[in-house]
Amino acid sequence: MNKYKILKGKLTQYHQEHLLSFFHQLKPGEQEKLLEQIEGIDLQEMEVASRQFTSHRIQQQAKITPIDYESMPHLSKTRRKKLEECGLERIKAGKVAVLLLAGGQGTRLGHDGPKGTVSLGDSSDQSLFALQAKRLRAVEEKAGAKIPWYIMTSPSNDDETKAFFTKNDYFQCDPKQIYFFQQELIPTITSAGKMILESQSEISMAPNGNGGLFSSMKSSGVWDDLQEKEIDWVFLNNIDNALVQVADPLFIGFAEESGAEISSKAVRKRSPDEKVGLLCLANGRPSVVEYSELDAKEVIDQMLINANMGIHLFHITFLEKAINSSLPYHFAHKVIPLIDEYGQHVQVNSPNGYKLEKFYFDVFPLAEKMSVLQVEREKEFAPVKQKTGEDSLESARKRLFKNTKA
Ligand code: UTP
Numbered sequence: 023m024n025k026y027k028i029l030k031g032k033l034t035q036y037h038q039e040h041l042l043s044f045f046h047q048l049k050p051g052e053q054e055k056l057l058e059q060i061e062g063i064d065l066q067e068m069e070v071a072s073r074q075f076t077s078h079r080i081q082q083q084a085k086i087t088p089i090d091y092e093s094m095p096h097l098s099k100t101r102r103k104k105l106e107e108c109g110l111e112r113i114k115a116g117k118v119a120v121l122l123l124a125g126g127q128g129t130r131l132g133h134d135g136p137k138g139t140v141s142l143g144d145s146s147d148q149s150l151f152a153l154q155a156k157r158l159r160a161v162e163e164k165a166g167a168k169i170p171w172y173i174m175t176s177p178s179n180d181d182e183t184k185a186f187f188t189k190n191d192y193f194q195c196d197p198k199q200i201y202f203f204q205q206e207l208i209p210t211i212t213s214a215g216k217m218i219l220e221s222q223s224e225i226s227m228a229p230n231g232n233g234g235l236f237s238s239m240k241s242s243g244v245w246d247d248l249q250e251k252e253i254d255w256v257f258l259n260n261i262d263n264a265l266v267q268v269a270d271p272l273f274i275g276f277a278e279e280s281g282a283e284i285s286s287k288a289v290r291k292r293s294p295d296e297k298v299g300l301l302c303l304a305n306g307r308p309s310v311v312e313y314s315e316l317d318a319k320e321v322i323d324q325m326l327i328n329a330n331m332g333i334h335l336f337h338i339t340f341l342e343k344a345i346n347s348s349l350p351y352h353f354a355h356k357v358i359p360l361i362d363e364y365g366q367h368v369q370v371n372s373p374n375g376y377k378l379e380k381f382y383f384d385v386f387p388l389a390e391k392m393s394v395l396q397v398e399r400e401k402e403f404a405p406v407k408q409k410t411g412e413d414s415l416e417s418a419r420k421r422l423f424k425n426t427k428a
Contacts, residue, residue: 026053029060036065037216044222044365052223059225063209063217071208071351071378072215084304086311088325091288091301091394092276108278109271113165117254120158120169120269121244123232123332123382124151124183124261125176125205129356130408131415136179138261139186140406142419146190150261150406151183153422155193157268169269170251172201172244176229180204203242205234208378210358218358218375222365226358226375233380236345245345248338256341258382260332264404264418265425273395274335280393283340284308284386288328289399294318299330299383301394308392310383328394330383331403343388349380401425 026045033039041060045053097105112118128137138151146152162169175183184202187193192200207227209217220226239245248256255274259266267273270287277285288301295318299310302324310330320326336344358375362368386392397403404418411417 025057025061029057032065033060036069038065038068041217041219041225043219043363047365048223056223056225063225068209068211068217072211074351075211075215075353075376084309085306086309086316086320086324086326087303087306089301089303089308089328089392089394091328091396094395094397102272105275105279106272107275109274109276110165112255112274112278113161113169113269113271114167116167116251118169118257118269118274119172119248119251119253119255120257120259121172121174121235122154122259122261123174123235125174125179125229125232125234126261127176127178127229128262131406132409136175136183136186136261137406138183140415142264142415142422146186149186149190150264151186152190152193153264154259154261154266154268155195157266159194161269161271165271168196168199170199170201170247170253171195172203172256174205174232174235174238175202176205177207178229201244201247203238203244205232205238206230210356210375210377212375218360220359221361221367226360228356228377229379231352231377231379231381233349233382233384235382236341236347236349236385239341240345245341248341254338256336256338258332258334258336260405262406263331263333263402264406264422265402266333267402273333276395277335277337277393280391282391282393283337283389284392285335286392286394287331287333287402288394288396289331289403290396291321291327291329292399294321296329300326301328301330301392302326304387307387308389309386310381328396331397331405340389344385347385347388349384351378352381353377354379 030042033041124138131137133140139149141149158169208230210226210228211217218226257269286301297313299312302309302311353376355373356377357370357373360368404421405413406415406418407413409415
């Protein structure tokens with residue numbers, strides 16, 4: 023039996039045979055490419071994900087309670103010094119690595135290219151990638167040791183990201199300390215769970231969310247590398263915070279001292295209805311709860327004030343559990359370019375389909391304990407989510423400029 027027949031049979035079994043509707047109108051090269059794309063899709067996983075989608079609304083509510091935290095401004099000078107020394111010692115001993123999440127599409131910002139290439143000033147020296155590299159080098163200098171830097175991209179932005187690093191001479195980092203690895207893509211779906219055709223010969227795909235991190239660490243060899251290097255702590259951060267203190271030694275000392283498997287930095291929530299995830303306990307386990315899952319009253323009642331900044335230290339024992347676990351999918355309602363049943367491109371102006379995303383923090387309940395350090399928003403948090411307004415390129419520029427002047 024030829025490849026077409028086998029795949030058609032499989033697709034029919036999973037009610038996705040529409041993907042081959044235009045097959046016979048395609049050129050031989052396009053036919054081959056489409057069959058290859060279908061072969062690369064885990065149809066069973068898609069089926070499970072679609073089922074999660076339809077049962078999404080009837081999930082059981084967990085009991086949400088606040089999590090203990092310490093506040094940076096309240097730490098004494100002596101304690102800060104002690105924590106920082108401890109962190110620097112861990113770095114010097116080669117026990118710390120940094121992992122940057124840079125696989126997102128940054129659709130809200132609408133920048134042409136990977137988000138890390140956005141500049142806060144007028145040159146690539148002040149791009150988000152450059153700022154993080156500069157801070158990493160400053161810590162390395164203080165500790166007198168190199169820190170391995172793992173950067174997660176996606177097939178949609180990997181080439182451009184690498185080219186940006188090469189063009190900018192790796193921002194004076196040692197190219198040997200940087201390891202790029204890619205997360206996976208997954209098909210987008212309609213509300214009926216059907217995969218979407220972006221053209222007659224191509225299935226619409228999107229990165230599988232930052233929670234794709236764990237399976238990709240395993241498949242790319244990052245996990246083996248961490249073990250070979252005998253790393254104890256992985257510092258995880260987002261690409262979009264212009265003020266992130268990469269590999270902050272004080273925070274590493276804090277994590278080490280707390281004995282928790284995860285340590286997270288937080289900022290105080292601006293208002294009960296701020297659209298941000300909250301660090302908390304869910305049924306007594308470490309968690310991040312999304313703003314969409316809580317109402318403002320619950321936030322006040324529960325005194326949930328620690329907003330997730332996407333800055334964490336993962337102990338290797340926690341990572342081992344994380345890479346062997348499977349995460350659920352979340353469904354992001356988005357504008358997805360597609361064709362109609364006649365094979366014509368459709369003009370889409372409002373969300374018409376769903377991207378399937380895993381969130382890295384869905385594995386947090388596997389940790390025995392999470393310690394939280396609340397830091398000052400003005401000093402450490404300037405996320406670039408959109409061009410103007412709150413959490414924007416504009417507001418991040420202002421905060422960064424204020425901090426460099428201070
Ligand atoms: P966001 O949730 O802000 O998503 O990512 P985004 O893709 O950057 O922006 P929008 O929602 O499309 O506007 C938070 C962090 O998670 C990473 C991002 O690169 C950012 O560092 N991320 C997100 C990934 O690494 N992979 C993904 O699939 C999604």
